[in-house]
Amino acid sequence: xxxxxxxxxxxxxxxxxxxxxxxxxxxxxxxxxxxxxxxxxxxxxxxxxxxxxxxxxxxxxxxxxxxxxxxxxxxxxxxxxxxxxxxxxxxxxxxxxxxxxxxxxxxxxxxxxxxxx
Amino acid sequence: xxxxxxxxxxxxxxxxxxxxxxxxxxxxxxxxxxxxxxxxxxxxxxxxxxxxxxxxxxxxxxxxxxxxxxxxxxxxxxxxxxxxxxxxxxxxxxxxxxxxxxxxxxxxxxxxxx
Numbered sequence: 001x002x003x004x005x006x007x008x009x010x011x012x013x014x015x016x017x018x019x020x021x022x023x024x025x026x027x028x029x030x031x032x033x034x035x036x037x038x039x040x041x042x043x044x045x046x047x048x049x050x051x052x053x054x055x056x057x058x059x060x061x062x063x064x065x066x067x068x069x070x071x072x073x074x075x076x077x078x079x080x081x082x083x084x085x086x087x088x089x090x091x092x093x094x095x096x097x098x099x100x101x102x103x104x105x106x107x108x109x110x111x112x113x114x115x116x117x
Numbered sequence: 118x119x120x121x122x123x124x125x126x127x128x129x130x131x132x133x134x135x136x137x138x139x140x141x142x143x144x145x146x147x148x149x150x151x152x153x154x155x156x157x158x159x160x161x162x163x164x165x166x167x168x169x170x171x172x173x174x175x176x177x178x179x180x181x182x183x184x185x186x187x188x189x190x191x192x193x194x195x196x197x198x199x200x201x202x203x204x205x206x207x208x209x210x211x212x213x214x215x216x217x218x219x220x221x222x223x224x225x226x227x228x229x230x231x
Contacts, residue, residue: 033217039158043205045222052217089158095217103148103172103213105220107160 002027002101004094006108013082014116020067021077021111023092031097034068034075039110040088048090051075053097079113087115120144123208123223130198131231137194138226140208148172149191150220151183152207160207166191167213195228203230 003026013019025034036048051059051068058066063080079086092108123140130136142149150173151163165173166185180196191208208223 033219035219037222043225043227045207045209045220045225047219047221050217050219091160093220095219097217103165103167103211104162105150105211110158110160112158 002106004106004108008111010112012114018080023075033095035093036077037091038088121223129229135196139192142210146210150209154205
């Protein structure tokens with residue numbers, strides 16, 4: 001089974017600075033999808049960014065970008081110009097492209113991001 | 118306009134009671150899920166249905182019974198509630214076709230057992 005590891009339980013960043021959250025995963029598959037979700041204190045789960053494994057180009061969504069290293073099985077999230085509203089739990093998730101496992105999502109344990117004013 | 122809605126948002130009840138949580142999605146997705154998020158924020162998959170068919174059934178006590186009357190609804194019934202059932206329960210949905218679609222989550226139901 002695939003596993004997703006977020007080794008940083010908690011991180012802090014100063015407002016307006018940049019922070020990187022790390023995520024590694026274990027899989028024998030070559031085709032899959034990766035996601036970052038944000039869970040603010042309101043407890044909603046919000047999709048932040050998505051990456052297809054077959055794409056070499058790193059995904060970007062405004063201030064959020066990823067560093068996808070397929071060979072290293074690493075998928076880190078970079079948040080630029082951090083804002084107070086970025087304070088949340090961040091979850092990394094993996095979805096297989098294989099039909100037998102297509103509907104299962106694997107989540108990491110989360111990283112709590114604090115943003116200091 | 119809510120994409121995935123679950124009710125109630127909060128549920129406070131006594132040990133031993135039976136309760137249900139309802140979930141509905143209006144996204145036209147064919148797959149729905151129930152997750153349990155414990156106090157350490159770990160998200161654990163419980164069940165998944167694809168077109169009303171159970172496809173994922175993780176190690177969950179049989180006091181938990183999901184029901185999917187149609188592909189837009191997935192309800193969760195819990196019998197004989199225990200203290201350890203206290204958690205936030207999330208419903209989610211996704212499409213099984215179209216290449217790597219993300220899951221869309223409801224706002225969660227916080228279940229507190231007294």
